[in-house]
Structures are given as structure tokens and as C-alpha cells.
Amino acid sequence: MTTRLFDLPGGRVATVVIGIGTIVVGVYHLWRGVDGEFLDDIRTDDLSTRGRLVLATLGGVGMVARAVTLAIAGSLFIVAAWQYDPDRAAGLDQSLRSIAEVPLGRGLLALTALGLTAAGLYDMMTFRRQRLV
Numbered sequence: 001m002t003t004r005l006f007d008l009p010g011g012r013v014a015t016v017v018i019g020i021g022t023i024v025v026g027v028y029h030l031w032r033g034v035d036g037e038f039l040d041d042i043r044t045d046d047l048s049t050r051g052r053l054v055l056a057t058l059g060g061v062g063m064v065a066r067a068v069t070l071a072i073a074g075s076l077f078i079v080a081a082w083q084y085d086p087d088r089a090a091g092l093d094q095s096l097r098s099i100a101e102v103p104l105g106r107g108l109l110a111l112t113a114l115g116l117t118a119a120g121l122y123d124m125m126t127f128r129r130q131r132l133v
Contacts (some may be wrong), residue, residue, distance in 0.1 A: 026066070027067065028062045041130060
């Protein structure tokens with residue numbers, strides 16, 4: 001897909017914009033994960049203190065893990081545009097592979113997997129608790 005995008009007028013610029021947009025979404029997830037504001041969107045009044053703590057932990061860890069993977073994916077788009085190499089642009093799978101390639105990468109990948117698992121558990125637990133605006 002990136003190869004086709006590169007063939008269009010302004011395709012490299014569009015690839016950079018996609019990369020920056022992906023990073024911005026990652027920063028948004030990081031912010032929400034760190035400040036705990038995501039709990040404002042969930043009905044928690046019927047949960048125990050422990051239940052709220054579990055929900056907050058899963059959500060916070062999960063959002064930070066999402067932020068990391070989104071930032072890596074966005075960076076790979078920018079690198080692809082910079083190097084004019086559409087094969088460098090990648091999605092989540094390549095982002096996770098790039099984590100595995102750095103020193104201590106397998107440990108970081110395990111932490112990322114745990115974080116993404118936490119995000120999935122949070123989503124499962126909150127599916128019916130979402131406050132729709």
C-alpha cells in the first residue's frame with residue numbers, strides 16, 4: 001500500500017503525515033493511560049474499590065503499551081518516507097518485530113505483549129460499561 005502511496009504526487013509527504021498522525025494517537029493513548037482520565041468514560045459506581053483498582057491498572061498499562069506500539073509504527077512510516085523505502089513502512093506486526101530486534105528486545109516484547117493483553121482485558125471488562133456521549 002505504501003508503494004502505491006509513494007507513486008502518487010505528494011505520496012512521501014502523505015506517508016509522513018500518516019506517521020505523525022499515528023504518533024499523535026500514540027501520545028493521546030499515553031496521556032490517557034498516565035492520567036487515568038479514561039476511567040471517566042466508564043461506569044464504575046457498582047464496582048468495589050478492588051475492582052476499580054484492577055480496571056485502572058489494566059487500562060493504564062494497556063494504554064501505555066498501545067502508545068508504544070503506535071509510536072513505533074508511526075516512526076516506521078516516517079523512516080520509510082525519509083529513506084524512500086516503502087518496505088520500511090509497517091503496521092503493528094512489524095512494530096513488534098522491531099522491538100524484538102533491539103538489545104533486550106525479547107524482554108521488551110514480552111512486556112509489550114503483557115501490556116497489550118492488559119489492554120484487551122480492559123476492553124473486555126469495560127465493553128458494556130462505556131458511557132456513550
